[in-house]
Amino acid sequence: MNADRITEKLNILADAAKYDVSCASSGSKRKNENKGLGNASNGICHSYTEDGRCVSLLKILLTNHCIFDCAYCVSRKSNDIQRAAFTVQEVVDLTINFYRRNYIEGLFLSSGIFKDADFTMERLVRIAKKLRTEHNFNGYIHLKSIPGASDELMNEAGLYADRLSVNLEMPTEAGLKLLAPDKNQADMIKPMGYLKNAIIQRTEEKKLFKKAPIFAPAGQSTQVIIGATPENDSEVLRSANYFYKNFNLKRVYYSGYVPVLADSRLPALNTSVPMVRENRLYQADWLMRFYGFKVNEIVNDAQPHLDLDIDPKLSWAIRNMQAFPVNINKADLQMILRVPGIGLLSAQKIVSARKFGKLNWDQLKKMGVALNRAKYFVICNSTEFERRDLTGNNIKQFILATSQSKFLKNTQVQLNLF
């Protein structure tokens, strides 16, 4: 093995893959059979980069040669950068050796498009197949579905991979046309639709025949880039909601655009990464998937953007003061989940614990409820509660004044400069 050459390739192809934010290694239930190597059951983040993102998978491109010229992408055809390509064996060796040392949960393999979609997809599938069949590797494999790849290849990919993903790149078709003229959304949706049906069908088969092979057990995900095109949060979340509902996606990732290229269609190079907006979008995404919120409740025509200074649940609550206060000792779980400062786990704890006796502030605090927010919206077994008739705006001001936002510090630094 030529260590220097591999190092160089790894640097180029890991660097090119890092803007894909998907990092999940959970959701699969692949077991280690016949004393092979690895399993994929619960997600583990093995390390964290200095920007605080998790490193769970060996995330690389097979190659950064690409026939497309998408404005937002570092690997675009017209960009003058170093190009490299791994061989199938090199990817297999890296994966196995990193995995054996407990560096990673598995492989996330993507690629620039060389020649055509099928040619590229065939290479990706070949690597997954080799890992599974020749090396008895049961770790997590996430493959990119190349837009336009044939159904036969997608089917084979599903047999070896745990998760597959197609990146929608831009939240709307118009945004995509602007920045990626060579791509069209129909090509991306086609493999997604095929996989959705295949997953449903295979899951049915699995129920009937225990021995039926597992097929993409961790499902599909996608990614949209935020802040490169002018879509508002309402458009982004509606689009996400559409794909969750119609394609049974496990995750939609929101990737704040990192300016890497100068192009008149894109934000300027010195624009900062929209990290707060990205964070709020994820919070809204969680509200839709786990907290029973409808997308219309979070964003609508009157509220096309998420509040940047408070989280979307608090923002919903202060717009809907008529729903509060909630009685912790009586309300349904669904309503308790809607209280700002109460998360999934504490909501479940509350519902379990109140069977034994009414709960008071102290107990709520011990269960992990963020009282600084929740106290304005609940009553519990105590004579102390918020008696003032506060408006939503008052509450927002009180909470902002007493809390230390993880973003507030940055704002202050910026203000001091002037």
Add this chain to the structure above:
Amino acid sequence: MTTLIYDGTFEGLLTSVFEVYDRRLDRVNLQKTGLNSNALFEDKLQVITDYVRANRVLKGLKQKVSSMGIQRLYAAHLAEMDGEENSLLGYIRYAFDAGQNIEEDYGNKFVMRVSEMVRMVRREKHRMEAFVRFQKLKDETYYAAVEPDFNVLPLLIRHFKSRYADQKWIIYDIKRKYGIYYDLHDTQYISLDFASVNKPGDVIAAFTEDEGIYQHLWKNYFSSVNIPSRKNTKLHVRHIPKRYWKHLTEKI
């Protein structure tokens, strides 16, 4: 107030529960041997760990608490936090004395405290599943040194055994001076002589030739995936507290 002194083992804890009921003690303070309390006017009782009695308590406890609950108690016990055995004892007594299953009574201070301890221990277990960094030795054994906050090695066996079924491995707890060794068939507890080996660089001579190459590749990979314009040191350190860095290949 009676002070019960036990040996710090789970069986010792269960034996102490037996003593509490056998002697009809009411207010008790449970503590590990070696911690001297100097209160003058209190009864002291040395609990001698007795497996038969411990098993009787365990059997009784199983009538009151689910098997998950027993596992949780064991996990909380592994936190080995001084003074917290009283929370465990309180939990067990509450479970025995209540007419119903109390595992979800989070309003109760013992149940809540045990739940907190379980969360702390499980978080540490999960961290170890993530932060163990194996290094391949010449005899094909993969070796990793760790220094977990709590005594979580017993909880790690199942995970590593099912994951790395086809390679020999050792995970060694330097702080507590014992490790687990998997020989392709079974795991056993071991203790090694070289207590001084606490940095991955120390036993270089024993490594295979490609070990250095893969460590180098991993470090390169780690720095390549970083996006400097998103730098967030606070978040980084929250995810990987500095005390773990010395055993992480990519942070050395």
